[in-house]
Amino acid sequence: MxxxxxxxxxxxxxxxxxxxxxxxxxxxxxxxxxxxxxxxxxxxxxxxxxxxxxxxxxxxxxxxxxxxxxxxxxxxxxxxxxxxxTVEEFFLHGLAYIVDHPKRNWNSKVQKGKGKACNGYVLVRGIDPAASGELNDILAFAKEDHATGNIIQVALTRVDGQKVLPGRWYGVDLKERQVSLI
CATH class of the missing domain: 3.20.170.40 (Rifampin ADP-ribosyltransferase domain)
Known part of the structure; x- marks a missing residue:
């Protein structure tokens, strides 16, 4: 196994x-x-x-x-x-597991909807996931279909300070976006 x-x-x-x-x-x-x-x-x-x-x-x-x-x-x-x-490979395997098993209980480290990185990473799952982190943090996204809950898109990036900036919010398309913190 x-x-x-x-x-x-x-x-x-x-x-x-x-x-x-x-x-x-x-x-x-x-x-x-x-x-x-x-x-x-x-x-x-x-x-x-x-x-x-x-x-x-x-x-x-x-x-x-x-x-x-x-x-x-x-x-x-x-x-x-x-x-x-590598850290990236680890989170890609984690995202693949979520894709393969979308109905299983979520790991407690997976955040719903939006999340900020802690301990070097954040993995966010939801209909419109958004994430933010500091320099070198991993941002991982699993976008759900609103009707089925199946995963329809995943993305992974690192906050590099050039394409992905620290303290800014990003969506699964890896584009910067505005997020309400309420």
Missing amino acids: IAYKGFSPGMVCREYQFRMGINVTDKANCRENGFHCAEDPLDCLTYYSDMDCAEYYIVEAGGDIDEDDVDSKIACTHLNIIKRL
Whole structure:
């Protein structure tokens, strides 16, 4: 099963040093032990929310697998670490998950309608999403169809200080716009 995992810098999680390739443990209980990862990449932000203090990877979960009903987190006994994702790649995978599963519960880090970046990012979902951030923040957008709730457009950009300016609001078309803060 393809999944996603967040780490502290250097592929460390809860004081355990992981390595690229297959990592093996003997038990997998989501609430107690095993190697944890998530089907929804955005669930990694629940545990590793600060982009400056985290690394994100595509992994393959195998062996014994246990799930709980908290989010898409799973525990497994075999964790194959495949590839480190850039921040942009991580959010593109998150947007793809939202597109593929528009009716699933939203991750708590996804903001409805409009949002300002925190910890280096903002992901906004809605009929007319708008986002703002500071220099180097990631702005991610998922535009919904008003009738079905399906995602009809996604966009991703970084506040670079040239095309996308700090402290300004942008829509899914990546054009600057006025937003009411009420």
